[in-house]
Amino acid sequence: MQDGLAEVASARADVPKVRERLAAAIVTAYRDGQRVGEIARVAGYGREQVRRILRAAGVETGDTGSVDA
Numbered sequence: 001m002q003d004g005l006a007e008v009a010s011a012r013a014d015v016p017k018v019r020e021r022l023a024a025a026i027v028t029a030y031r032d033g034q035r036v037g038e039i040a041r042v043a044g045y046g047r048e049q050v051r052r053i054l055r056a057a058g059v060e061t062g063d064t065g066s067v068d069a
Contacts, residue, residue: 026050027057036061 022043029039036054040047051061 023053023057026053027059030054030059030061 026039026043029042030036030050036047036050039045040050043050045053054061
């Protein structure tokens with residue numbers, strides 16, 4: 001049981017680093033021309049969450065209300 005708890009604690013400690021790497025990958029994909037909708041599908045996030053990540057990185061999506069922009 002203790003081994004399992006230690007493994008869970010270790011995995012939880014890695015979550016912020018993994019989220020940072022995913023955010024960086026999202027920004028890179030967007031800058032490489034991927035659409036927000038496609039990034040969201042691959043990342044498992046909603047389009048608005050992808051936009052939030054991009055805005056946090058200083059990237060504006062230029063969304064005009066279209067479905068996948």
